[in-house]
Amino acid sequence: MLKILHASDLHYSPGNLVEADRCFGHAVEQAIAHDVAVAMLTGDLTDHALDGHSPALLALAKRIKQLADHCPVFLLQGTFSHEPVGLLKMLEMIGARHPIIVSDKIGMIGLSEGKWLEYDPTYTDVKYDLVITSVPTVNKAELALVVGADNASVEMGNHLAALLGLFGPANAALRRRGVPTVLASHGTVDGSLNESGVPMAGLDHEFSLGALFSAQTSATMLGHIHMHQQWTREHDGRTQRIAYPGSIGRYHYGELGEKFCLIWNVSAETADFTPVQTPSKRMIEIAFDGVPNLDELATVAEQCRDAFVRVRYSVDEEFVKTVDRQAIKQILGTAAEVKIEGEVLTIQRQRCAGISTLTSVEERFMRWCDFTNTPKDGLAERLSMLQTMAPEDIASAFALTNKRPGLSAPEPSGQPAQAIQPEPEFEDIGF
Structure with missing residues (x-):
């Protein structure tokens, strides 16, 4: 069994520095405490392009060195908007006790006697401690040149499924040799949940579970989705597991669940992990x-x-x-x-077409009732009372009769109607 630290989506940046460094620092300390043999970080180590002298990049480099002083480190290229191409390459130059490799191309990478090297199936005499099938973020623009821009998103999943299937025989051969195998990638599994609990369902996601399992690796370690989740398959006498550790810290309101890194135990036949909670902010x-x-x-x-x-x-x-x-x-x-x-x-207003062409208040009022589906029974009589009677006469009439007001309006008292206002002007913007 090979013990591996798996962390992802660190998102180091000036705004995230405190949260990212506290949580990733905890993951590094746990990796050392558990004496892992390898550390794998599956993309989005930074949140955006960083200057070489920025405090966030320097803090990340110090943590990577701390980790590489303990064990070999594998870094996967993540989303291009978070990690511009070439940004991670400078981390390979950190002087540490163990080697650091940045994978930004599709291929297979082996770990032999503490060194990273390109896997070559023809070299059967090389003793591998681990072989990683690496599928970093794929540039859809390159695929668009082949299948067209309109089809690139949908065809990405089909092309990756075919590609992963091609790695299956090589990983099956490694299994027979007793070599632990891992698929490392960065993307979205169809049906997974984002950090807010929303299902990621659609035709434009990179992976299906079937495609990932077809690579025939014992473990599949993914990045990109910020919620921890996993899938398991028992097949052909072995156990295969797929997992997102989720983001190392909490960077957005509304994120569900705790934050983790994973300590994996991987062999040629099986894979399992223990989630290690990070001290993410509340x-x-x-x-x-x-x-x-x-x-x-x-x-x-x-x-x-x-x-x-x-x-x-x-x-x-x-x-x-x-x-x-x-x-x-x-x-x-x-x-x-x-x-x-x-x-x-904001207040929403509706237009009542043609209301401004009507000559009387009563006609306009009735049109408004029709437009708003307001019952008109008795309203015309009440409008007439408002126009011809003083307020005290209307109040007296309501108090002295049990009938519906306005159905038998009392005679005017002869007093001037003090409350009568000039007929309002109606514009064609709605009433």
Whole structure:
């Protein structure tokens, strides 16, 4: 059994430096404590391009050296937007006790006597401790040149499935020789869940479970998806496992579950792992359908101590100014961070075509009732009362009769109707 550290999606950057270094540092310490023989990092070590002298890249390099002083290290090329091509190559030049290799091409890499070398099936006298089938992030632009831009996303999965099947015989031969085998890749498995629990279903994902198992490796170590998950197959007298460790830290609100690195035990016949939880930060989300309730916030303030808190709310336009952002921050003052995100619900208006062409208020009112599906029974009589009677006469009429107001309107009292307003102007924007 070969013991392997598997971590992924470190996302070192200026904004993530504290979280990434704390969590990856813990993974490195656990790898040393468990005395792993190999460390494998499956992509997205950085969050974006970094300057060579940036604190984030220097911190990452120090952790890689700490790991490589203990065991050989394998680094896989991740998403190009996170790791621009060539960025990881400088890490190969770190002077450490054990070698570091960056895999940015599809192929097979062997570990023999503590050294990385390209696997050659014709060299049967080489004793391999491990053989890795490496499938780093594939450039869809190159595939688009062959199959066309419109078909590239869909055809990517088909081409990768065919490719993985071609590695099957070589890995089966290694199994017969008793050599542990691992498939390392970076991409999306169809049907996997993202960090928010949303199923990744579609025709444009890189891998299916069947395609990954067809490579005939004991273990498949993946990167890219930030939620830890696994799949197992018992086949042909052996156990095959596929797993994402998930991101090493928590970088976004709404991420579900804990964060892990994995300590694998891999042989030619089987593979298993132990999840090791990292000290990722706590993120709490509080949502209000309306103006945030300050009393309610006060009751959960203690639970938010030292956590990263996001308060979300949605309010109508007229209530925007009633939201006291400063009070929210004061109540949650013991939190490590407070983000307030508000959604303003704008008033929606509908056009009532032709209403401006009508000459009387009554006609316009009836048209509006038709347009809004408002029952009109008795409304015309009540509108007439509003136009011809004083407010006190209308109130007296309502108080003295049990009949529906407006069906038998009382005679005008002769007093001037003080509340009568000039007939309003209606525009063709809706009423």
